[in-house]
């Protein structure tokens with residue numbers, strides 16, 4: 297299981313200084329389905345817009 301998740305999405309409510317993700321867990325999905333051909337076809341479904 298991943299322990300130190302780094303992320304550059306600064307407007308997510310789980311983002312913290314140093315590009316750290318502070319969510320307890322994250323859920324990464326394939327944007328085109330359940331298989332990905334490259335990194336661009338993966339994305340974080342745990343993202344929530346910082347309010």
Ligand code: SF4
Pocket residue numbers: 301302303304305308309310311312316317318319322340341342343344
């Ligand atoms: S929940 Fe996803 S988008 Fe948000 S900081 Fe963590 S890894 Fe990045």
